[in-house]
Amino acid sequence: MIKIEKLHKSYPIGKDSLHVLKGLDLHIKEGEFVAIMGSSGSGKSTLLNIVGLLDNHDEGNYYLNGQLIENLDEKKAAILRNKFLGFVFQSFNLITYKTAVENVALPLYYQGVGRAERQKIALQYLNKVGLKDRANHLPNELSGGEKQRVAVARALATQPKVVLADEPTGALDSATSASVMQLLKDINREGMTVFVITHEEDIAEQTDRIVRLKDGVIISDEKVNKTVNA
Amino acid sequence: MFDLDRWLEIFQTIRKNKLRTALSGFTIAFAILLFTLLFGVGNGLKHTFEKQFAGDSQNSIYIRSGRTTKPYKGLQSGRTIQFRNDDSKFMNEEFEDKIQYFSPNIERFMQAIYKGEQNNYTVRGVYPDYQPLESAVIQDGRFLTYLDIEKRAKVVAIGRLVEKDLFGVLSAVGKNINLEGISYKVVGVFNDPGGDNDERFIYTPFTTFQGMYKPNDEIDRFGLTFNPSLTVDEALAFSNLLTKMLKEKHNIDPRDQGAIRVQNYAEGTKNVQAFMMVLNIIILFIGIGTLVAGIIGISNIMVYIVKERTKELGIRKALGATPNSIVGMIMMESIFITALAGYSGLLIGVFTLKAIGKSLEKYFILNPSVETYVVIGATIVLVIAGTIAGYIPAKRAAGIKPIVALNDE
Numbered sequence: 001m002i003k004i005e006k007l008h009k010s011y012p013i014g015k016d017s018l019h020v021l022k023g024l025d026l027h028i029k030e031g032e033f034v035a036i037m038g039s040s041g042s043g044k045s046t047l048l049n050i051v052g053l054l055d056n057h058d059e060g061n062y063y064l065n066g067q068l069i070e071n072l073d074e075k076k077a078a079i080l081r082n083k084f085l086g087f088v089f090q091s092f093n094l095i096t097y098k099t100a101v102e103n104v105a106l107p108l109y110y111q112g113v114g115r116a117e118r119q120k121i122a123l124q125y126l127n128k129v130g131l132k133d134r135a136n137h138l139p140n141e142l143s144g145g146e147k148q149r150v151a152v153a154r155a156l157a158t159q160p161k162v163v164l165a166d167e168p169t170g171a172l173d174s175a176t177s178a179s180v181m182q183l184l185k186d187i188n189r190e191g192m193t194v195f196v197i198t199h200e201e202d203i204a205e206q207t208d209r210i211v212r213l214k215d216g217v218i219i220s221d222e223k224v225n226k227t228v229n230a
Numbered sequence: 231m232f233d234l235d236r237w238l239e240i241f242q243t244i245r246k247n248k249l250r251t252a253l254s255g256f257t258i259a260f261a262i263l264l265f266t267l268l269f270g271v272g273n274g275l276k277h278t279f280e281k282q283f284a285g286d287s288q289n290s291i292y293i294r295s296g297r298t299t300k301p302y303k304g305l306q307s308g309r310t311i312q313f314r315n316d317d318s319k320f321m322n323e324e325f326e327d328k329i330q331y332f333s334p335n336i337e338r339f340m341q342a343i344y345k346g347e348q349n350n351y352t353v354r355g356v357y358p359d360y361q362p363l364e365s366a367v368i369q370d371g372r373f374l375t376y377l378d379i380e381k382r383a384k385v386v387a388i389g390r391l392v393e394k395d396l397f398g399v400l401s402a403v404g405k406n407i408n409l410e411g412i413s414y415k416v417v418g419v420f421n422d423p424g425g426d427n428d429e430r431f432i433y434t435p436f437t438t439f440q441g442m443y444k445p446n447d448e449i450d451r452f453g454l455t456f457n458p459s460l461t462v463d464e465a466l467a468f469s470n471l472l473t474k475m476l477k478e479k480h481n482i483d484p485r486d487q488g489a490i491r492v493q494n495y496a497e498g499t500k501n502v503q504a505f506m507m508v509l510n511i512i513i514l515f516i517g518i519g520t521l522v523a524g525i526i527g528i529s530n531i532m533v534y535i536v537k538e539r540t541k542e543l544g545i546r547k548a549l550g551a552t553p554n555s556i557v558g559m560i561m562m563e564s565i566f567i568t569a570l571a572g573y574s575g576l577l578i579g580v581f582t583l584k585a586i587g588k589s590l591e592k593y594f595i596l597n598p599s600v601e602t603y604v605v606i607g608a609t610i611v612l613v614i615a616g617t618i619a620g621y622i623p624a625k626r627a628a629g630i631k632p633i634v635a636l637n638d639e
């Protein structure tokens with residue numbers, strides 16, 4: 001699903017440049033539940049941005065769903081994002097003046113889905129995350145956990161290939177964190193590839209595979225022992 | 231272009247972001263309102279001014295004769311100069327291309343009687359060309375014609391107030407009035423923007439009048455208008471030349487100011503035009519100033535709006551909005567708001583001018599109004615300015631990497 005070969009990325013800082021990703025190789029298959037772990041500055045956010053087509057890489061190859069990503073202009077990136085990727089952010093990033101159901105329907109709007117159909121699909125996914133009764137509430141009327149679940153519903157609405165979650169529980173207390181992680185696990189169980197970025201050990205533990213990043217290189221890549229959790 | 235879904239999305243944004251909408255709408259509406267009011271009041275001043283000078287044709291010249299004040303070529307001073315029919319012919323031949331309307335003119339103060347009603351009026355023997363000279367407007371019947379001149383018809387055209395004095399509420403056309411014993415048929419009634427005095431004249435064919443009351447071929451004065459294509463300076467040069475040639479013809483010292491008196495409205499017109507030009511420049515300046523202030527206002531607000539929306543735009547991009555759809559959304563929103571607000575500012579302005587117009591008359595502001603095309607033009611300028619002002623930051627916002635926009639707290 002996601003295949004990365006010798007990926008490099010640096011950011012210019014004044015006259016110098018900061019080499020953030022130093023030749024990453026990573027292969028994530030369809031249906032996997034992967035956590036990228038690392039402290040801040042390890043390059044994990046940069047990796048997510050590149051995988052999420054929110055930023056472009058300098059060197060190396062990136063295949064998304066078998067398609068080589070290169071010479072991507074903003075328009076093509078937007079279309080690919082809309083089609084293949086669903087995002088869940090630490091700070092939820094819901095549009096404040098839209099209700100829950102409108103937020104979930106927004107990516108469908110950019111897909112050109114009709115209004116009634118959008119509404120129907122959005123409600124369906126809100127139901128899936130258990131928030132059907134909160135459909136017409138604005139984000140500031142929802143709790144943190146509810147907001148993140150709306151964001152998950154929004155990420156799922158276009159039936160993407162991969163859900164990318166950037167510190168999805170970073171702004172949540174442990175109880176709501178658990179419910180959001182449970183939701184991601186449920187989605188994964190239904191066959192969705194889920195890609196989580198976190199610096200919390202116990203969050204990473206709940207996934208199937210942990211990739212540890214330090215100073216722009218992968219230091220370990222191991223399966224989680226499921227028997228512990230089971 | 232018309233995509234209902236897209237408009238619904240835009241309407242929602244407009245509705246849910248009232249402060250933003252109100253800010254940009256208010257700026258535009260207020261700019262157009264100010265523009266309309268200032269322009270309207272300026273035009274009102276102009277109208278007052280124009281009305282003050284509407285009495286006679288702006289390009290008219292009147293020539294009358296008097297006594298010489300200087301001896302010349304062996305002739306004594308104090309000699310009476312008398313215009314005659316050959317002066318009429320002379321001027322028409324010499325200045326055919328410079329003269330637009332021309333009429334010699336004899337006048338007498340006479341008693342007019344109609345069925346027991348009587349009053350004294352100035353009666354003038356004139357040519358048909360005299361009507362445009364006086365800016366007289368026929369309200370009933372007709373003015374004198376060349377046929378009347380030729381036939382020496384005993385007809386008169388009377389002023390509106392003459393009709394009122396002698397005929398009361400009745401119509402004078404077709405009736406006969408008596409001028410010192412001779413009966414004249416009234417063929418027309420005229421009014422004159424010059425005011426009451428000008429509406430108490432009686433006009434009769436020049437030939438009729440000359441034959442009856444003047445010995446031989448004497449003429450009291452000439453009225454003419456110069457060709458309107460002449461500039462003010464050309465017109466002044468023309469009247470100077472005309473004066474000079476008439477003085478030569480009658481053996482008058484060129485420096486003699488008394489023998490032939492020329493009254494050229496072009497002189498006044500020159501001052502009026504200069505004043506009008508200054509007034510127009512002031513109005514234009516006010517108009518442009520208001521517009522520029524409006525343009526700056528809307529530009530600032532558009533920059534602020536796009537800045538404020540950076541994060542939202544980042545979210546939209548992450549969810550699959552293309553840069554073009556972002557730019558399009560901001561543009562359509564801003565055009566919609568500015569056009570609507572501009573139109574309401576225009577309506578408020580026009581109605582305000584209508585409402586207060588009457589009460590401003592005592593401040594020399596007459597019928598303050600703005601030509602529709604001017605306000606609509608101004609509105610369009612502001613809408614375009616708002617669009618350009620929105621386009622630049624929108625384009626930049628659409629180009630920002632979504633990740634940068636998302637981190638913008």
